[in-house]
Amino acid sequence: xxxVNITVSSKRFLAVGQSIEHLAIADFKLIIPSNEFVCxxxxxxxxKTTLLNIIAGLDQxxxxxxxxxxxxxxxxxGYVFQNPRLLPxxxxxxxxxxxxxxFQNAYLIDQLLDVMQLTQxxxxxxxxxxxxxxxxxxxxxxxxxxxxxxxxxxxxxxxDAPTARQVRDLLLVLWQKRPHTVLFVTHDLREAIALAxxxxxxxxxxxxxxxxxxxxxxxxxxxxxxxxEEFRQQLLDDYxxxxxxx
Amino acid sequence: xxILSLLVLILAWQGLAIYLNSMTFPEPGLVAKVFWxxxxxxxLPYHLGMTLLRLMVSFSIAMLLGCAIGIALGxxxxxxxxxxxxxxxFLNVPALVTIILCYVWFGLxxxxxxxxxxxxxxxxxxxxxxxxxxxxxxxxxxMARSYRLSKRKVLLxxxxxxxxxxxxxxxxxxxxxxxxxxxxxxxxxxxNGMGYQLHLFFQMFDVxxxxxxxxxxxxxxxxxxxxxxxxxxxxxxxxxx
Numbered sequence: 001x002x003x004v005n006i007t008v009s010s011k012r013f014l015a016v017g018q019s020i021e022h023l024a025i026a027d028f029k030l031i032i033p034s035n036e037f038v039c040x041x042x043x044x045x046x047x048k049t050t051l052l053n054i055i056a057g058l059d060q061x062x063x064x065x066x067x068x069x070x071x072x073x074x075x076x077x078g079y080v081f082q083n084p085r086l087l088p089x090x091x092x093x094x095x096x097x098x099x100x101x102x103f104q105n106a107y108l109i110d111q112l113l114d115v116m117q118l119t120q121x122x123x124x125x126x127x128x129x130x131x132x133x134x135x136x137x138x139x140x141x142x143x144x145x146x147x148x149x150x151x152x153x154x155x156x157x158x159x160d161a162p163t164a165r166q167v168r169d170l171l172l173v174l175w176q177k178r179p180h181t182v183l184f185v186t187h188d189l190r191e192a193i194a195l196a197x198x199x200x201x202x203x204x205x206x207x208x209x210x211x212x213x214x215x216x217x218x219x220x221x222x223x224x225x226x227x228x229e230e231f232r233q234q235l236l237d238d239y240x241x242x243x244x245x246x
Numbered sequence: 247x248x249i250l251s252l253l254v255l256i257l258a259w260q261g262l263a264i265y266l267n268s269m270t271f272p273e274p275g276l277v278a279k280v281f282w283x284x285x286x287x288x289x290l291p292y293h294l295g296m297t298l299l300r301l302m303v304s305f306s307i308a309m310l311l312g313c314a315i316g317i318a319l320g321x322x323x324x325x326x327x328x329x330x331x332x333x334x335x336f337l338n339v340p341a342l343v344t345i346i347l348c349y350v351w352f353g354l355x356x357x358x359x360x361x362x363x364x365x366x367x368x369x370x371x372x373x374x375x376x377x378x379x380x381x382x383x384x385x386x387x388x389m390a391r392s393y394r395l396s397k398r399k400v401l402l403x404x405x406x407x408x409x410x411x412x413x414x415x416x417x418x419x420x421x422x423x424x425x426x427x428x429x430x431x432x433x434x435x436x437x438n439g440m441g442y443q444l445h446l447f448f449q450m451f452d453v454x455x456x457x458x459x460x461x462x463x464x465x466x467x468x469x470x471x472x473x474x475x476x477x478x479x480x481x482x483x484x485x486x487x
Contacts (some may be wrong), residue, residue, distance in 0.1 A: 056392040079392040085385050089407040089485045098403060099393040125485040145393065 004032040004055075004149055004181055005067035011050060011059075024050050025062070026206035034148075035179040039192035042202030043245055048185040049082070051207070052151045055183070068149060078142030080152040084134040086126040092137050093122040096144050105144070112140040116170055132163040139167070143174055150175075152184045156191065168194065169223070176219075189235070189246060193217070193228045201242050210241055272454040281458035289443075294462055297440040300428055304363035305420060311364070312371025313413065317405070319372065320379020336369040341427050345434060354435040366427050371416045378412030379405075410482045417475065421467065 011025040024047040032038050040048055053059040055066055056079050068075050086095045096109050113119045116136045126134055135155060142150055156164040172195065175182060186192050192199055193215055201210040213235065221227050236243045256274050263273035272280075284290035319326040345362040352358035382405060390400045432441025440459060447455045 053388075058388050058391055077392060079389070081385070081389065083385065085389040087386065087403065087407070089482075090403070098399065099395070101394065101396065101399075127485065141393075151392075 003034055003067075004030075004183075005065075006030045006032075006051075006055060007066075008051065008054060008062055008064035010064070011047070011054065011062040023206040027208060028064075030200060030209065032181055032183065034181055037175065037182045037195060037197045038184065038200060039196035039198070040183065040185045040200050040202055041187065041189060041192045041246070042207065043204050044187050046202050046204045047207035048202065049153055052079070052153050052183070052185060055149075056151055075149070076145050076147045078145050078147030078150045080135075080138050080142045080150070080155040082153045082155070082157060084126070084131075084138040086134060086137055086141075088126050091123050091125055092118060092129070095126065095137060096141050099141055099145050101145075108146070109140070109144055112143055112174070115174060116140055132159050132167065135159065136167055136170070139171060139174075143178075146178070148180055150180060150182045152182065154186055155184075156186075164191075171195070172219075172222070187246070189232055190228055193231055193235075194222050201239075201245060203245065210245065211239055213239075270451065270453050272457065276454050277457045277461070280454040281461060284455065284458055290459065290462055293439055293443045294459075294466065296436075296438045297428060297432065298466065300360065300363070300432075300439065301421075301424055304360045304367065304428070305424055307360070308364045308367040308371055308420065308424075309413075309416065312368050312416065313375050313409075315368075316372045316375025317379050317409075320376040320382075326376070333369050333372060336365070337373070341366045342430065345427070345431050349435045356436075359431045359436055362431050363424055363427050367420055367424055370423065371420060374412050374416040374419075375409065378409045382408055407482070414475065414479060414482075418471075421470065425463070425467070 006029065008025045008028040010023065010027075012021040012023055014021055028051070030038075040051070042048055050059065054062050054064075055068075056077055057066075068077075086092075087098065090098065093109065093113075096112070097104065100109075110119070113122055116139065118133065118136055118140070121129065121133065126137065129137065139155065142152075156167055159167065168191065184192070184195060196215050199211075199213045199215060201213070202208070203210050215231070217227055217231060259274050263271055281290070319329060344365045348358045348362035348365070352361065386404050386408075387400075390404050395404075428439070429441035429444065432439035433445045434441075436442050440463065443459060444456060447453075447459075
């Protein structure tokens with residue numbers, strides 16, 4: 001099975017106008033078994049986006065190793081960025097078709113558009129969409145490549161609560177239809193508990209793993225706010241380190 | 247409204263012509279007559295056609311080369327730092343100097359004429375396209391890389407639409423610039439084309455013909471703008487709100 005094995009022993013930035021290097025990530029290790037939904041939770045600015053960029057292969061200037069998939073097998077990554085990053089000069093549908101490189105799967109796109117309730121907007125240009133709709137398109141785009149690993153960088157930030165909850169539910173629907181490994185970055189603990197199999201707590205820069213906690217709540221009752229709130233309280237009480245972080 | 251303003255311009259011209267009553271300032275009616283005669287004899291279409299042909303060839307070469315070099319410089323900082331001074335030099339060489347040098351070095355031939363125009367226009371295109379390349383949206387480039395899009399797709403779907411306004415800008419300023427240079431090129435070393443004709447009329451003090459050719463000139467440029475450039479703009483910008 002495809003396992004994701006992340007080791008970043010150090011990642012440094014040369015800060016603009018300064019001669020001292022900023023150490024962003026140090027001794028970071030994480031192993032994700034296939035089809036696990038992992039949430040990375042940490043204070044903003046701790047280096048979560050940097051980590052995702054390293055995993056996606058966008059940033060190669062680091063010390064460490066990213067092992068993904070079985071050697072030789074093709075491994076597809078879907079990336080949902082903090083901003084939707086749609087091409088404004090292409091329609092919703094063309095934006096999704098764009099990433100389907102070798103195979104064109106119109107049926108899959110139809111299905112995804114249907115689940116995300118965007119079928120009637122598929123020929124609209126992104127500038128005419130609301131932010132929530134754009135984020136849903138970005139989500140569809142990531143799913144359209146049938147990813148083995150889905151990277152998500154605070155994809156629901158700056159959405160109002162009901163919209164965020166709706167898109168979150170749709171994400172879970174899609175994920176349960178076609179399970180794959182997910183690495184989801186957030187600083188919202190409630191959101192993380194609602195989504196994840198496992199929570200990974202991160203320290204401020206230089207980023208390290210502070211704690212890894214499996215969420216014991218059954219998937220069927222994840223939409224129960226009270227259960228999530230109780231678990232959150234218990235977490236904060238049990239781990240003063242985490243409380244200090246967030 | 248535009249018709250009215252043009253009408254006022256023609257009226258002012260007519261009034262001034264009557265007031266001055268000079269051979270060197272003919273009235274609109276005479277210019278129209280000369281224009282018509284030149285069209286019927288085929289002189290004007292022939293010379294205008296030659297100039298347009300030179301324009302098309304030199305413009306295409308300058309745009310293609312300029313886009314390629316501009317993108318390369320915009321993407322590569324080291325290359326850019328190295329060639330930046332060259333650009334400044336070429337930008338500031340007077341058009342007349344390149345024309346004279348081209349004719350001196352390569353003779354009074356068609357290729358020398360085309361080369362002179364291209365050399366004059368090229369630095370301009372390069373600078374504009376380089377600015378456009380520098381302004382490319384890094385977020386979209388990262389998106390393309392993370393989804394492993396092919397080079398062809400990145401160029402056609404992501405880079406080209408962003409460069410389009412810059413290319414259009416270079417096209418407009420380029421046409422205006424090349425028109426002017428091409429006339430000098432023809433005046434100095436060609437035996438046909440608008441520049442050659444204007445030179446002839448100048449020697450005969452035939453102002454009516456000069457004005458007739460000028461109007462034909464302005465008309466063609468307007469047609470290019472309305473029939474070619476505007477529709478291109480609209481097609482490319484239809485996604486905007």
